[in-house]
Amino acid sequence: MKRYFIAVFVAFLSGVMSIDARRVEMNLLQTSDVHGNYFPYDFITGKNADGSLARVSSAVKEARKKYGANVILLDNGDILQGQPTVYYYNYVDTLAAHVTSAVMNYMRYDAGNVGNHDVETGRAVLDRWSRNCDMPILGANIIDKSTGEPYFKPYEVIEHDGVKVAVLGMLTPAIPAWLPETLWNGLRFDDIETTARKWMPIIKEKEAPDVIVGLFHAGQAGNMLAGYKENPSLEVARNVPGFDIILMGHDHRRECKRVINVDGDTVLVMNPANNGVVLTDITMAFEVDDNGKVTHKYIDGELRPMADFDIDAAFMVEFSPYIAEVNNYVNESVGRLTDSISTRDAYFGPSAFVDLIHRLQLDITGADISFAAPISYDANISAGEIFVGEMFNLYKYENMLYVMELTGKEIKDYLEFSYGLWANTMKSKNDHLLLFKEKPTDGDESRAMLANPSYNFDSAAGIIYEVDVRKRPGRRIKILGMADGSDFDCSKTYKVALNSYRGNGGGELLTRGAGIPHDKLSSRIVYSTDRDLRYYLADYIHKKGVITPEKLNHWKFVPEKYIIPAVKRDYKILFPEK
Template sequence: MRLTRVSVLLLLLLLAGPAGAVDRVAITVLQTSDLHANLLPWDYARGAEGAWGLARVATRIREIRKTAPNVLLLDGGDTIQGAPTGWLEARRPAGGPHFVAAAMSALGYDAMAVGNHEFNFGMDVLRRAQRDSSFPWVSANTRNEADGSAAFPEYLVKELDGIRVGVLGLTTPNIPGWEPLANRPGLKWEDPVATAGRLVPLLRGRERCDVVVVLLHGGLEIDLATGEPNGTAHENRAAALARDVPGVDLILMGHTHRRLPLTRVHGVPVIQPGRWGEALARVDLVVERSGGKSTIVEANGTLLPSDASVAIDPEVAAIARAPHERALSYLGEALATASGPFPGGRARLEDTALLDLVNETQLEVTGADLSLTSLLPFRFDGWEAGPVTVRQVYALYPYENQLVVLEVDGARLRSILEHAASYYGTVDWRDGRLVITPRAGMTPYNFDVLQGASYRVDPTAPVGSRVRELRFKGRDVTDGDLFSLAVNSYRAQGSGGYTALKGAKLLRSYNDEVRELLVERLRKAGTIQPRTDRNWFLAPETAWAPVPPPVAVPAVPAGTR
């Protein structure tokens, strides 16, 4: 009997393994973000090939899966809007899956964070694409206003070789600052840091997760070189998540379109793959199991670019073919003929025929007293003389903004223009000319220009007192004067720092998007002439000096849509 007991004990010890045995598991996390409906490497604004697209990323994904045993494939959101393919898909009659959802499902994505641009076409289009996806759309901080319940799945838990990985989805909380209420009915957004503080302990505890990954549609609210705030904490919360939420092992970022190789913020690895599938983020984790405890002992990451050396995946290309052909047909339509060039390069330094065309269209449609718009692309050369196609209008106005009319008084109007004038940063005299550089931290498309009133801007004056001689119909504008102002729905929410517009009385709204109103006006016009009335101008002579590229990490300005 004693011999039997000893034999059983030895067997149990052998099964349990040697005391202090260490087991290591390799986990590969792959991430895309801000695809914006770009499946193919094609620049729809220029009509040329581009170094991006999910079809190229797909080739890398499939290659990695051949050698990596435990792969988690995630996306950071803003998938269904952006390229013309996405806009046309939103208007396609029901029938067949959403092409972006179909492509991502074919690649076996595990989860996608919900981005702010998912709401651009309204909830019907969003829910359709969500239903067509074989993977969950996760956003723990998007809640139903009625009862506070989750509007989307909060997280995903996936077991890989015995390691339980929790993926917590979070969305930029500033959607009410960008998106009209009609596109987000009954929803509210919690601070992602508070949401993570509540759910990360749950993932570690009740869900028994060994690894916790935050999949964030949002970026960094600090300057990595200095650690100082960059002014975008209302929409970007990655640094606060790393600092204030214990138990987070990895943060996968998006939203700002930045390409950021793996770095550590407050000790937590963070990475961001840019936009449009221009790179695939890869993070390799090594998890060590010992004595019933799991610990990440290695975390290495890289960005894998989607350049021309990467082959196009045939399955994704086949899914993209029909939407791509629809877009090419739509963009190729000739709308009107420009009798002369409509330059755009100096649109933030002087009144231009290009932005006058946008403002005049908004005034014509609405009958408002005033109109406000901006040059939306970061850099835009304008239109040459000759045919103007839908592609050129799309390049000028890439966003799905609708048109609204607000009531503003003279004080609000001046505040709006002063905020626009704050775009001008350093001012230097060189060889008798004034050289102006944009203010760091203010995105170029947040420089708005007004039509319907005249004014002068002195960029050498202190911020807040640069707008001079503001007149309406030849009369000085007083604080108590009332005006109707045509503006896009994005700006009407107070976005871009235009807090003076937030809360302004809504007089009327239009279902048509500004871009489509421009298309219709050009169709009817036949010939357009480049005219400008120089209703606004800079007081001194100016010359343009580009902002030097950042030294530490290449990036577009923070807060990019």
């Protein structure tokens, strides 16, 4: 099918068209989930980056040399959070021109979409960024509660050589399942398919476009999350006629394929994944008659690796002042670690890395129990002086810290659900400890082999417990008592420290696990910080001066005769020697 389509497309470009027709060629480029990777190195690790907008800029300039003005450049959200670059201009230097707006204006984006991590920065940052952008920010399903109308522009029409391309922008509506309302106060997030059905006839009647693009910060699989359909892009492509192209984001999964919608028309569906490593590159060719009407159109796309492009030197010169500012920020000393820490051991038992977060959460809040997970899949911080940049390695996201009231039974059920995502049911010492998608072998892509995201692998501190992997999920956890030696009571209410993502229902450990209805979660929150956890981690280390990381050893997998050989095997699978 693809080979046939490309053959027809090439033939068209070679001149197989009506003698009287005019040919128009366009190039549509999409970035998504850039997560602050504007420059070709990682400010967290101090290493060079494979992607970045510095390389994308070179690809865009190449396209503009080839197609002239007939290039459409779109971003599909999650651009405002991830690297220290954006954190600095989100929260530290709030007076300077925002680096994200400056970069997007320099690259001459035609439109941008909103992602969930953009909403997570808070209304002030989101509004500042959108105001400072030269292009429109889209969001047809982001509704201002006071007016009932879209808070951002619902769609944008881009016209080149008489050919009109309409871009309808939307965001996954599952924001309330992850983020506290304080970050999106006054807004609501409507269902994507319902909103697409609303705007499709309006766009067709009012604009009469030749191509309609859905720019959706949502992935393919339409899973339900707290009553919201998180990733319905593929369903919309099939169920809502009128789209020629659906550009996806959010799930960080590369995709380039065609689907057939309910009217029998072909829809091109693409996703460039994340961090500016790959660029969506779509070529569109049109046959236009003497009356200016498009009589034929041909659309094809590919994912282009940015490693094939040089860093844009002019881009780097333009933003050298920003780079210098961020370098100074990330190289500020916070304190010292006496020992190196890594998330690698967190998959197999207590971890000094995760337990440092537990210690902080318990110290700040005075809570009885702490829940935390290895937020970064494979993070390492070396012994010695620790700098601001490394704090982003220690804690990846801008989650706040909550204290919630949970019963002992809810705590146990929460942990049962967590370890059900995490650990396999072992029948012998030859089985895997970790829950993999399929039987893995050495050398396979390790992270992709895990059945579930590791940021949902919550352990607990403040209680002493065992996880018996011989038992099926739901019957594994045996709580032996509180860490202070007192009894643990399933009927008692405890104060539990956890991050705001989890406290708002993220990962469904509180809802599907502990059995608390989503609309009741907010009533369980008795305390919230007003700054992100990373800020408090840095402050904690700075005040202590020197930190000796150590395992709390509040839990363990059992039985040891199964665990010891399984850990050796599974560790090599997750972290193969290079």
